[in-house]
Amino acid sequence: MNLRDFRYLLAVAEYGHFGRAAQACGVSQPTLSVQLRKLEEQLGLALFERDRKTVVPTSACERLIGHVRAAVAEADAILAAARDLCDPLAGTFRLGIIPTLAPYLLPLVFAPLREALPTLLLEPWEDQTLTLLDRLRAHELDAALLATEVDGSDFTSQPLFDEPFLAALPPEHPLAAREVVAESDLAQDILVLADGHCLRDQALAACGQGGSLGGALGGTLRAASLSTLLSMVAAGYGTTLIPGLAAGTAQDMGIVLRPLRERTGRTVRLVWRSSFPRRAAAEAVGRVIGDRLRGFAAGPI
Amino acid sequence: MNLRDFRYLLAVAEYGHFGRAAQACGVSQPTLSVQLRKLEEQLGLALFERDRKTVVPTSACERLIGHVRAAVAEADAILAAARDLCDPLAGTFRLGIIPTLAPYLLPLVFAPLREALPTLLLEPWEDQTLTLLDRLRAHELDAALLATEVDGSDFTSQPLFDEPFLAALPPEHPLAAREVVAESDLAQDILVLADGHCLRDQALAACGQGGSLGGALGGTLRAASLSTLLSMVAAGYGTTLIPGLAAGTAQDMGIVLRPLRERTGRTVRLVWRSSFPRRAAAEAVGRVIGDRLRGFAAGPI
DNA sequence: CCGATCTGATAGACCCCGCCTATCGAAGCA
DNA sequence: TGCTTCGATAGGCGGGGTCTATCAGATCGG
Known part of the structure; x- marks a missing residue:
């Protein structure tokens, strides 16, 4: 059983004429005759009553033709949907x-x-x-x-x-006076993000701290977000290391930014x-x- | 594009495994791999992402799979309906x-x-x-x-x-006294059905009347139904010729029935x-x- | 009354395609 | 490293769908 046969069936039902149906399907008339007869044998029933002059669907065919139309329509829908979906950039x-x-x-x-x-x-x-x-x-x-x-x-x-990291300092912080800040200098009172943020590990690695934290709040603060961290720095609770793209936001909060000596x-x-x-x-x-x-x-x- | 390919697709989507899907479809694993790849080429998109351990439908496949399921379901419905319809005695x-x-x-x-x-x-x-x-x-x-x-x-x-014809006579009719009635005797005052009833032509032919009517009501009565005709006979307006199967009804109305000499x-x-x-x-x-x-x-x- | 025409069915040949088995290549595991 | 698993690939085979050519029956017109 084949979708092609279904299309043949619908064409014959529409035209009531094997030749014209074959033309509409782009195949020869014998092809269509043979395939429809096979379909009839597979289904075990006559689909069309071939009179001398007319080809009329049997009542069984009319009971089936709704499903046939639906199947073909679904197949067409698949093709149409595939055409829309086939562009990988869409x-x-x-x-x-x-x-x-x-x-x-x-x-x-x-x-x-x-x-x-x-x-x-x-x-x-x-x-x-x-x-x-x-x-x-x-x-x-x-x-x-x-x-x-x-x-x-x-x-x-x-x-x-x-993306370069930058040292983020409260304005009154001693390091703020320098043009360039050494990564290791931040270790004194650095504030870091909570576990799971890659920036936390990268900041600690840059400062030469394998995992232990120094500084006033070290070990207690685990900021959930960079935004929280920046607020803490702006309030003078310590320093941190921020990704370059956050520079604008940090400066808007009054935080002093300095490049790092090792350009981490x-x-x-x-x-x-x-x-x-x-x-x-x-x-x-x-x-x-x-x-x-x-x-x-x-x-x- | 083929319904079989759709079944392959559904099997792989269900099992997430080419080998088991092939087994479920009753074909070898290479067959299924090749056919699915062809389908992907026809549709112009990837249907499955083949990982080392898993086979996962792509998002495009998930958009299509509803239509695929529907098409296969319609095809199955056709088969099921055909099974019900294929008995010519049903x-x-x-x-x-x-x-x-x-x-x-x-x-x-x-x-x-x-x-x-x-x-x-x-x-x-x-x-x-x-x-x-x-x-x-x-x-x-x-x-x-x-x-x-x-x-x-x-x-x-x-x-x-x-089906033999019978002479239908009012009880008081002279012919009612006979055991057998000659077809030609009915011609005197026979009542017939309206045009189009085959019984009308057969009755006239049996009585030897090519088309002209004798009798009192001849030429004016064109009973629309046999029932009407019997009522007229029962009321004594004339005789008629009825098909044998109507005998019971006629007798119930008090009509006298007689066999015909020529057994018309x-x-x-x-x-x-x-x-x-x-x-x-x-x-x-x-x-x-x-x-x-x-x-x-x-x-x- | 007999060709011309039309329709669907049939025959025979060809070729594609779907299926198989065998094998590969890569990954995972002991 | 060898064994297993899984999907992809290669090559061969057979069936089936398609074609052209033709037939069979009916209709129509001269």
């Missing part, structure tokens, strides 16, 4: 983003993405690195913007741009499953973001 | 019957038909011969019970039984289009009616 694109990047990066790239990929409907999803990777693995995300390297061949990653920073990458079939969409998204943020190392400050 | 059977036969024959054969062909749903349709033939030609009837021969190869007819009668036939595909049903109906009415010539009176 449709929804579920993009995971880490929390220390999302609020500062998204406003910069939303418009360029919409302009460059107008048919791509971006669905951002903010979560920490490990959660994003889990969701990637579970096919709940199409790609993710991370600031860490990803190992294993399951994932493919594309570096987009380098992180590389923002777009990551997707190696088996992800819409690689073209992922690469296009990465390219647009990279183009917008390239040369950011020489950006603000 | 389903509705639209049977035309002439008015001079219907009220007397149907009560006799309804129960036997229901018993012999319990799955056949009889739909009687009462009309005059020519109308029935038109409806047969138009496929609006499956067969018809007629009392005339049908010419032409378009129709096939099966004689069921012979008519043959009741079942007629259907030669191309009618459910010949088996027609012949079965004819057989049941024939069995019930055979030997009717020696019946009442």
